[in-house]
Every structure is written in C-alpha cells, then in structure tokens.
Amino acid sequence: xxxxxxxxxxxxxxxxxxxxxxxxxxxxxxxxxxxxxxxxxxxxxxxxxxxxxxxxxxxxxxxxxxxxxxxxxxxxxxxxxxxxxxxxxxxxxxxxxxxxxxxxxxxxxxxxxxxxxxxxxxxxxxxxxxxxxxxxxxxxxxxxxxxxxxxxxxxxxxxxxxxxxxxxxxxxxxxxxxxxxxxxxxxxxxxxxxxxxxxxxxxxxxxxxxxxxxxxxxxxxxxxxxxxxxxxxxxxxxxxxxxxxxxxxxxxxxxxxxxxxxxxxxxxx
Amino acid sequence: xxxxxxxxxxxxxxxxxxxxxxxxxxxxxxxxxxxxxxxxxxxxxxxxxxxxxxxxxxxxxxxxxxxxxxxxxxxxxxxxxxxxxxxxxxxxxxxxxxxxxxxxxxxxxxxxxxxxxxxxxxxxxxxxxxxxxxxxxxxxxxxxxxxxxxxxxxxxxxxxxxxxxxxxxxxxxxxxxxxxxxxxxxxxxxxxxxxxxxxxxxxxxxxxxxxxxxxxxxxxxxxxxxxxxxxxxxxxxxxxxxxxxxxxxxxxxxxxxxxxxxxxxxxxxxxxxxxx
Amino acid sequence: xxxxxxxxxxxxxxxxxxxxxxxxxxxxxxxxxxxxxxxxxxxxxxxxxxxxxxxxxxxxxxxxxxxxxxxxxxxxxxxxxxxxxxxxxxxxxxxxxxxxxxxxxxxxxxxxxxxxxxxxxxxxxxxxxxxxxxxxxxxxxxxxxxxxxxxxxxxxxxxxxxxxxxxxxxxxxxxxxxxxxxxxxxxxxxxxxxxxxxxxxxxxxxxxxxxxxxxxxxxxxxxxxxxxxxxxxxxxxxxxxxxxxxxxxxxxxxxxxxxxxxxxxxxxxxxxxxxxxxxxxxxxxxxxxxxxxxxxxxxxxxxxxxxxxxxxxxx
Numbered sequence: 001x002x003x004x005x006x007x008x009x010x011x012x013x014x015x016x017x018x019x020x021x022x023x024x025x026x027x028x029x030x031x032x033x034x035x036x037x038x039x040x041x042x043x044x045x046x047x048x049x050x051x052x053x054x055x056x057x058x059x060x061x062x063x064x065x066x067x068x069x070x071x072x073x074x075x076x077x078x079x080x081x082x083x084x085x086x087x088x089x090x091x092x093x094x095x096x097x098x099x100x101x102x103x104x105x106x107x108x109x110x111x112x113x114x115x116x117x118x119x120x121x122x123x124x125x126x127x128x129x130x131x132x133x134x135x136x137x138x139x140x141x142x143x144x145x146x147x148x149x150x151x152x153x154x155x156x157x158x159x160x161x162x163x164x165x166x167x168x169x170x171x172x173x174x175x176x177x178x179x180x181x182x183x184x185x186x187x188x189x190x191x192x193x194x195x196x197x198x199x200x201x202x203x204x205x206x207x208x209x210x211x212x213x214x215x216x217x218x219x220x221x222x223x224x225x226x227x228x229x230x231x232x233x234x235x236x237x238x239x240x241x242x243x244x245x246x247x248x249x250x251x252x253x254x255x256x257x258x259x260x261x262x263x264x265x266x267x268x269x
Numbered sequence: 270x271x272x273x274x275x276x277x278x279x280x281x282x283x284x285x286x287x288x289x290x291x292x293x294x295x296x297x298x299x300x301x302x303x304x305x306x307x308x309x310x311x312x313x314x315x316x317x318x319x320x321x322x323x324x325x326x327x328x329x330x331x332x333x334x335x336x337x338x339x340x341x342x343x344x345x346x347x348x349x350x351x352x353x354x355x356x357x358x359x360x361x362x363x364x365x366x367x368x369x370x371x372x373x374x375x376x377x378x379x380x381x382x383x384x385x386x387x388x389x390x391x392x393x394x395x396x397x398x399x400x401x402x403x404x405x406x407x408x409x410x411x412x413x414x415x416x417x418x419x420x421x422x423x424x425x426x427x428x429x430x431x432x433x434x435x436x437x438x439x440x441x442x443x444x445x446x447x448x449x450x451x452x453x454x455x456x457x458x459x460x461x462x463x464x465x466x467x468x469x470x471x472x473x474x475x476x477x478x479x480x481x482x483x484x485x486x487x488x489x490x491x492x493x494x495x496x497x498x499x500x501x502x503x504x505x506x507x508x509x510x511x512x513x514x515x516x517x518x519x520x521x522x523x524x525x526x527x528x529x530x531x532x533x534x535x536x537x538x539x540x541x542x543x544x545x
Numbered sequence: 546x547x548x549x550x551x552x553x554x555x556x557x558x559x560x561x562x563x564x565x566x567x568x569x570x571x572x573x574x575x576x577x578x579x580x581x582x583x584x585x586x587x588x589x590x591x592x593x594x595x596x597x598x599x600x601x602x603x604x605x606x607x608x609x610x611x612x613x614x615x616x617x618x619x620x621x622x623x624x625x626x627x628x629x630x631x632x633x634x635x636x637x638x639x640x641x642x643x644x645x646x647x648x649x650x651x652x653x654x655x656x657x658x659x660x661x662x663x664x665x666x667x668x669x670x671x672x673x674x675x676x677x678x679x680x681x682x683x684x685x686x687x688x689x690x691x692x693x694x695x696x697x698x699x700x701x702x703x704x705x706x707x708x709x710x711x712x713x714x715x716x717x718x719x720x721x722x723x724x725x726x727x728x729x730x731x732x733x734x735x736x737x738x739x740x741x742x743x744x745x746x747x748x749x750x751x752x753x754x755x756x757x758x759x760x761x762x763x764x765x766x767x768x769x770x771x772x773x774x775x776x777x778x779x780x781x782x783x784x785x786x787x788x789x790x791x792x793x794x795x796x797x798x799x800x801x802x803x804x805x806x807x808x809x810x811x812x813x814x815x816x817x818x819x820x821x822x823x824x825x826x827x828x829x830x831x832x833x834x835x836x837x838x839x840x841x842x843x844x845x846x847x848x849x850x851x852x853x854x855x856x857x858x859x860x
Binding site for chain 2: 032036038039041049057073077080081084096099100101105106119121122123124133136137140143144150152153155162168169170173186221230232233
Binding site for chain 2: 700702703711712713714715716742746747749750751752753754755756757774775776777779780781782783784786788789793794795796797798799800843845848849850853
C-alpha cells in the first residue's frame with residue numbers, strides 16, 4: 001500500500017491525480033488539449049487565439065497601468081506624463097496598451113471575416129457568432145471609454161462627440177448622454193464613470209463572454225476549412241485518393257453527402 | 270419539410286463529430302503550435318509598435334511632439350478651446366466620415382445612430398438570415414459579394430476619414446507665400462494682405478484654391494478666378510452681397526469685414542490668374 | 546453507539562478542555578500585556594482543568610443515570626380519557642394551504658428577490674441619478690460693460706462654475722450690439738449676441754472665421770477676451786458653417802448655435818443659463834431669436850424630427 005516505492009512517473013503524476021480526484025480539472029485540461037480537430041486546420045484559424053492573446057496583453061498591461069494612473073480631471077494628465085516619461089518601463093507598458101487596443105480590434109475584425117468566409121457561423125454555431133458580435137461591441141466600447149482616460153485635448157473632444165452621438169438617439173438619447181456624462185456636461189464624474197466602465201464592467205463582461213465563446217468552440221468543434229474534402233480534413237471516407245472528392249460532392253461541413261458510416265481500416269488521424 | 274431539414278443537419282453534424290473523433294488530429298500539439306506562433310507574432314508586433322511610438326518622438330522622446338506613430342500625449346484637455354481639431358481613434362474613422370457625408374440636417378440622425386444600429390442588427394441576425402448549409406465561398410455568391418462590398422467601403426471610409434481636413438485659418442495662413450509665388454503676386458502688398466484674409470476668414474471652408482479647401486459643398490474653385498477679369502468692383506459688390514449679384518447663391522455676406530479688407534480681398538482674387 | 550462503552554480507554558466527549566485552552570491562552574497573553582491577566586488566565590485554566598479531570602473519572606456513571614431519566618419525561622402529556630382519535634393537525638377544516646415544499650420554494654425566491662431589490666435599487670439610483678440632474682444656474686461675471694466694445698466680437702473664455710474649476714471652462718463669442726429700445730418699452734436696454742462655441746451638430750469647438758487679434762487680449766479675473774473679426778464660424782469636425790448670428794449656413798448642424806441668457810448687474814455683464822436656438826431672423830440688436838430649452842447637440846428643436854426628443858432631462 002503506502003509503503004511501496006512509487007516509480008518516477010507515479011511520483012510526478014501523484015499531485016495531478018490528487019488534483020483530478022478532488023476537482024476534475026486535470027481531466028478537463030487534458031480534454032481541451034488532446035481533443036481532435038480536423039486534420040487540415042488552417043493558419044487562418046489561429047486568428048481567434050491571437051485575439052485572445054491581444055486581450056490578455058491588454059488586461060495585463062491595464063492592470064499595471066492602473067497601479068500608476070490616477071483618474072480625475074486634475075490628476076489624470078500628470079499621471080500619464082509620469083507613466084510615459086518617468087516610471088521605469090512605463091512608456092513600454094502604456095505603449096503596449098495603446099497599440100494593443102488597435103491590434104485587438106484589427107484581429108477581432110480579421111477573425112470575424114475568417115469566420116464569415118468559412119461559413120462557421122452556420123448551424124450549429126449561430127450562438128457563438130452572436131456572442132462574438134457582443135464581444136466586438138464590447139471591444140469597441142473598451143476603446144471608446146479608454147480613449148478619455150489620458151484627459152488630453154484629443155481625449156476630451158473625441159469623448160464629447162461620442163457622448164453627443166449617443167444623445168441623438170430618439171426618445172432616450174438625452175438621458176443616455178446624461179447618464180454617460182454623469183451630469184449635464186462633462187465633469188469630474190465623467191472620467192470616474194468611464195474609468196469604472198473601462199476597468200471593471202467591460203472586462204468582466206468580455207471575460208465572461210470569452211469563457212462562453214471558448215466553451216462553445218470546444219463543445220461544437222472547430223470547422224474544417226470550406227475547401228476541405230471531408231469534415232475531418234482528410235480524403236473521403238471511402239479512401240478514393242487523398243484529394244478526390246467524395247461520390248456526392250461536399251456538404252455543409254465538407255463531409256461527403258450521405259457518406260457510408262463504416263470506418264474500418266481508416267487511416268491514422 | 271422544415272423538420273426534414275433539421276433532422277438532416279443534425280445527422281450531418283453527428284457525422285462531422287464522428288469523423289473528427291476518428292480521423293482528426295489532436296489539438297495539442299498540431300493546431301496549438303500554429304496558435305502559439307501566431308500569438309508570439311502578435312505580442313512582438315504590439316511591443317514593436319510601442320517601441321516605435323516612443324522612440325520616434327523627437328526631442329528626448331517626451332512631450333507633445335509627433336513621431337512616426339503620432340504623439341505620446343496631446344496638450345491637457347481645455348473645455349474652453351477654440352483652436353482644436355477633434356478626431357476619434359483610427360478605428361472609428363469610418364463612422365467619423367459617415368458623419369461628414371450626411372450633411373443634410375434631417376438626415377444627420379441616420380449617420381449618428383441609424384446606420385451603425387442597422388449594421389449591428391444585421392451582424393447579429395446574420396446566422397438567422399443565411400440558413401443555407403453551404404460553406405464553400407465559391408458557392409455563396411451573395412455572401413461573398415456582401416463581404417467584399419463591406420470591406421471595400423469600410424476601407425474607403427476609413428481612408429477618407431483619416432485624410433479629412435478642414436480649412437483651418439491657422440494652417441492656411443502658412444500657405445500664403447506659396448500661393449503668392451504660384452500666382453505671381455509676391456510684389457503686390459494689397460494682394461498679399463488679401464491672401465492672408467482669404468486664408469483666415471473661412472473662404473476655404475466652402476471653396477478650393479490651389480489644392481487647399483473643401484470641394485464637397487459645391488462652391489467653385491477660385492484658383493483662376495482672376496482670369497475671368499470680373500473686375501475689383503464686381504468682386505467687392507459680390508463679397509458684400511453674393512445673392513444680390515448671383516441669384517440663389519448660398520454664400521453669406523462678408524460686408525462685416527469693412528471696405529479696406531474687402532478691397533484687399535478683391536485685389537487678391539483678381540490677381541489669382543491661375544498657376545504658372 | 547456509546548464510545549465510552551465500546552472502547553473504555555477513550556474518554557467521553559466533553560467541553561471542559563475548551564475552557565482549559567482559553568485559560569492557557571489568556572495566561573500566555575498576560576505575559577505580554579499584564580501580570581493580572583496572567584493570574585486570571587491561571588485561575589480559569591485551573592478551574593476548567595479540575596472540572597475536566599473530574600469528568601474523566603465520573604463520566605461513565607453520570608450517563609447511565611441520564612438514560613434512565615428520559616423515558617419518564619416522555620410519558621408526561623395530556624391524560625387520555627377518551628378513545629376518539631385526535632384530528633390530524635395537517636388537515637385543518639377551512640383555509641387552503643400549499644404543500645410545504647412549494648411554500649419553501651416561493652419563500653426562497655421571494656426573499657431572493659427582496660435581497661436583489663435591496664441591493665440593486667440604491668445602486669441603480671446612484672448610477673442613473675445624474676441623468677436627471679439639474680444643471681444649476683451659476684451667473685458668471687464677465688466684467689464691466691466697457692470691456693466689450695460695441696460692434697466687435699470677443700472670444701470670451703470663462704470658468705462657468707468656480708467649484709468645479711478648470712473642467713468647467715467655456716468659450717462664448719460675445720458681441721455688444723449697443724442699446725435697443727424694444728417695442729412697447731420706453732428705456733433702452735443693452736443688447737448682446739452671446740454664442741456658445743459648442744457646435745450644434747455633435748459638440749465640437751467651433752472656430753471663428755477671421756483674424757484673431759491676440760495682441761489685444763484683455764483679462765478680467767479669470768476671464769480672457771480676444772478680439773476677432775469673423776465672417777462667420779466654422780466647425781473643424783464635420784464642416785458645419787454658421788453666420789455671425791449663429792444661424793447654420795452649411796454642413797450637418799441641425800439648428801443654430803446655442804446662446805447664453807445674460808443680465809447686467811452693477812454695470813457688469815453676467816452670463817446666465819444657456820438655451821438652444823432653432824434659427825435667428827434679423828441681425829444684431831434687431832435679431833429675433835427662435836429659442837427653445839437647452840437640447841443636446843444633434844437634436845432638432847423644430848420640425849418633425851423634434852418629436853424624437855419630447856422629454857429633456859431636467860436642466
């Protein structure tokens with residue numbers, strides 16, 4: 001029992017087994033890493049994880065910036081100058097955050113375009129697309145709220161226009177604008193509000209939506225590129241040549257229409 | 270009918286899952302390697318941009334001077350400013366330019382909230398509008414056409430938004446020596462005075478002159494107005510009351526400038542015979 | 546069942562060790578704080594220690610006695626004189642009741658709703674409240690009337706609220722139109738054209754189209770006045786153009802420039818509340834201003850589209 005000497009491998013695996021027995025997390029990570037994806041998954045399909053990386057860069061640099069940034073009309077500008085000019089590495093973190101925002105938005109649009117091109121918004125992935133559109137809107141809102149925070153001329157006036165844009169909405173417009181401003185005109189409340197939305201509300205929403213988005217990707221599976229011959233990204237199931245099309249042409253997931261389900265002697269996957 | 274379609278697509282999806290399970294490749298390491306490389310590229314690009322932004326700013330890399338990638342920060346916010354040109358962040362340029370397109374006041378609400386809301390709703394509704402199961406782009410002509418049109422128009426709108434310029438007096442006044450040289454009135458002090466007034470009194474908000482100014486309000490180009498030989502008196506009378514001289518002209522009156530200024534302006538206009 | 550009977554070597558359950566532990570802790574704390582507390586701790590420890598020891602030796606006898614007592618108690622109750630079965634308490638005659646599990650579910654959800662409301666309503670009020678804020682009128686003193694030469698526009702920059710400081714800096718284009726006697730009145734009143742420099746399209750800062758005479762800037766406290774001779778005003782954002790009365794001549798602005806109301810107090814020009822303007826007919830002192838309550842930029846105040854904005858937040 002406990003007195004037997006464990007092999008080297010067992011010694012390494014013991015903590016993982018301990019964790020797995022009590023939480024099931026190790027199994028979940030193993031499933032995520034070792035699940036199958038279609039064999040000809042493309043470089044195009046790296047855009048989604050690239051967007052996630054950009055978001056993580058934003059979150060990390062944002063957390064560090066929040067340690068030095070001081071919101072408020074009298075202190076914000078000076079703290080930005082301080083971060084850019086004096087704090088060691090401050091210019092790099094601020095620069096990464098500012099340009100990371102642009103990269104994040106570009107990648108979101110590219111990823112959206114790739115999903116559109118691949119038709120990967122169709123059944124059964126409609127919900128994932130809807131979540132993605134909400135992520136796009138939240139990302140753009142992050143850019144808008146973050147733009148005010150340096151409190152320089154560009155920030156102040158771009159935000160004025162943005163708030164007034166919302167104000168032109170029928171019926172509720174003036175109330176929305178006043179809600180965003182925290183008053184009848186831009187005042188110290190505005191920058192606090194925007195900071196709270198930028199730092200707390202939207203990142204939480206984006207984090208939650210990303211979790212849902214990834215869960216759906218894992219559950220529903222990654223699509224093979226639309227020019228694939230089969231759903232699994234390999235040749236047809238009847239083995240008629242590596243690039244020959246199946247007997248009835250390709251269907252919605254690239255799989256041959258009405259294929260034979262027999263899989264004996266299938267090639268290694 | 271609908272039931273058959275639902276059953277069929279469920280069957281196809283099950284087949285897909287089965288296929289991938291037996292003939293797919295594990296995510297790690299095959300696909301994950303691609304993801305990791307791409308993510309590394311993304312991080313390096315972000316760092317590279319940050320470095321270029323900071324180190325290309327002249328003057329010890331601090332301050333409000335502009336480098337290759339713009340300024341590190343602008344001057345502090347001044348809510349009482351009357352000299353600043355607001356612009357949004359670049360990824361909003363397409364919306365910004367949309368606002369410049371919708372100039373007719375009753376249509377303004379379309380540009381501010383109408384079109385962006387409609388676009389967002391279309392995006393959300395996409396999977397429910399496009400219910401065909403076909404994924405091959407070559408067999409989805411409507412989708413591909415819509416995508417290409419969207420990309421091209423957003424690209425054009427973004428570019429136009431980036432290059433949109435107002436004819437600001439403070440910037441145009443610097444062009445007066447260049448105008449004088451091209452038109453040949455460097456030696457005429459009254460024409461020079463008129464040129465400086467022309468630059469700051471907002472004429473180029475509606476007219477164009479030697480490449481500066483706005484042409485989308487329908488006002489004529491004035492680079493060669495002098496070649497029509499309309500005469501100083503005509504020019505002054507026109508400036509005082511444009512709609513009296515030119516029926517239906519929307520141009521406002523510049524009588525408030527006073528006779529001395531109007532004479533200088535008229536001299537400048539008459540001296541503008543067109544570039545050499 | 547009974548550990549002291551199954552395994553006589555293990556002591557039965559007891560609370561006295563807790564008291565002993567407390568006493569020991571207080572004793573140690575006393576070493577740091579004060580000697581009297583050491584004494585108190587020692588006493589507590591000793592007392593509880595003795596009680597525990599007593600328990601360890603006497604425990605088994607006490608339990609058997611308790612067990613015998615209990616059945617006697619249960620026999621007490623109302624004496625049964627008849628054999629009529631009692632009506633079951635779970636079926637009363639008239640009122641309807643719900644099953645217990647449904648009652649519990651409803652109560653849980655209901656209480657959850659109450660908690661949610663208790664937390665959410667004040668938070669919501671806190672967040673949305675400013676949408677209904679009143680602006681508050683603060684009169685801004687722009688200086689004596691002779692600082693405003695007649696017929697000349699001045700780019701006037703002032704602080705509209707001293708308590709908010711720099712964030713409330715505003716600019717207005719002010720022209721003294723001289724004196725005017727309104728029809729039906731006898732005395733001449735000063736007339737001023739005071740235009741807000743926020744564009745009526747989306748709020749960008751409107752620029753004067755004319756040479757600014759920066760050398761002739763005058764100051765009065767924190768107010769700056771720069772003479773300018775504009776032929777009109779233009780907006781650098783989307784190309785809106787206004788004439789010298791603030792009427793829109795070109796571009797996307799949906800109405801004229803907003804104006805400020807004003808008053809003269811002790812010979813000083815005082816700015817009051819701003820208001821929106823549909824359009825202006827006439828010029829200078831003879832201008833007829835078609836005014837409306839203050840609207841956000843981009844909102845029509847006249848015509849069909851003004852019906853989109855029937856209610857304004859309180860100003």
